Amino acid sequence: MDSAVETFGLTKSYGSVKALDNLSVKVRKGEILVLLGPNGSGKSTLLLLLSTVLKPTAGTATVMGHDIVKQPLKVRETLGISFQEARGFWRHKPYHILAFHAAVYGLRGKERSEVVDRTLKDFDLWPSRNKRFMELSGGQAKRLEVAKLFVHRPEVALFDEPTAMVDLDGKRMIWDRIRNLREQGATVIVATNEVREAEYLADRISIMKEGKDVVTEDLRTLKDSITGGDVVEVGMSPAITSGALKVISEVPGTVRVTQATEDTLNVFVNKSEDWLPQMMASVQSLGVRITSIRVSEPSLDDVFLHYTGKEVANARA
């Protein structure tokens, strides 16, 4: 069993609206899979189905080999979910919230106290441990929501927008903790709208749109999948000649060439690292001197735009 999580035609409908549409994905053991997609693309629904909070309309999924429809209790014993909105027992304090969570997962006595204390400190919640949940700031409440999963350290950890409402330092801290969880052997699925979060965390990224998995690949492969995605800006001296334009256009990886200024070309190329040496050699063989060269690869924003037709910033709206 290489897959920690596998979905088989997983579908969730609300009336005529399909929140998740015949989704079939595999999440490898010990990887961090980031679900990236516009609001309403089905990311949260997928996490709620995997955690057995919701029941699928059709299809099923397995979590560490346990079927979410037939063995929901086994699934819930195996995984943990950190919800998008940190809402809980308003009158309880962080210490009691984590202690309860630990107790439900079988931790008792001194071991539980130690784990809870350590987790509160790890998530910078120690000074707030005696505040009521309703008195916590949005960022503190969110950190507490994420911290629950570090109390019982499930085999499969699901995070729904783990750093929403968290400040920059807090984000970095949560990301490091999640990576650490993976390093200790957990399989992690993160749903997010934040490109930076996806880039920082993901072993693979699944771009979702309208309840479907559009593409699931590692970041490098996603960037390389955009035709002419790398842009090579080449400066020449003397001015650009038709010969130089011709030889660059004939390099196999080149998709198109545009003249930016009198002595600069923008070359749109696939996998620039494979074709750059040949491109430079061809230009230099014409006696043209290359004065500057700058390579920029597509960002994850570009990848997102390419696959969803939306920019990430607009997709959040």
Add this chain to the structure above:
Amino acid sequence: MRELLTLLGYELKETFDSIPWTVYFWFFFGFQYFVYGQLVSRLVGSNLPNYYVYYGTGLLIIMTFNVASWSGRRFVEGAHEGRLRYILSLPIRRGELFLEQLMLGFIANIVRIGPPLILVLWLNGMPPIVLLTSLAVLLSMSVGVMGIMISLSFVAFKSFDIYSAIVASMSAILLRFSTILYPLSFMPNAYSSVARFNPLTYGADLLRNVMNVDVSQLLNPGSSAFIVAAVGVSTLTLGMAIVPRTLEGVKST
């Protein structure tokens, strides 16, 4: 079972976290019973002898209704606020969760209603066995009330404000068009006809039967017990069937 008890303890801790609220609850009962109860008994006068005891039992039913109503609404609020979603993600069987919620409602009722009930029984010289039978009646009634509140949860996922308004209106009607404060024989015909369709009427009369309060004015205890039990089972079953829909609805909003 260990998970069930852990969750029950956790929820009880939150429920009774506010001691002043519980004390206020008892104080409110005491004030109504000793001050308003005395006044209204004098107003009723010889039309209904021993009305003070009748009023005391009515007050117990009103408070049971309020606590059970709170338990049911708390469950629906939990679904709306995301608390229930968290509990559903924990390794606790759904049946155990249902049982835990029922136990939570019962315990909340016993803690809040128990002392006033003991007070009424003691002041009126009733034997200790009546404590058990009357508590059984009040808890049976509370199951029905919780069931009604949960059954109405389908409204909550459209609008929690509308849900609150409906619950408040319905509570006002149920409490007033019943025998909680006046016996059927005392009511105008139109009023009593409506009250006969109200399950609280049967609960109130059943309680007074087991407490032996002016039995001549009350409905048959057998049929009252049957109706209280039937309402409890049916509304709770309906509520449990609707809860999954509530969750799905809350998700989609």
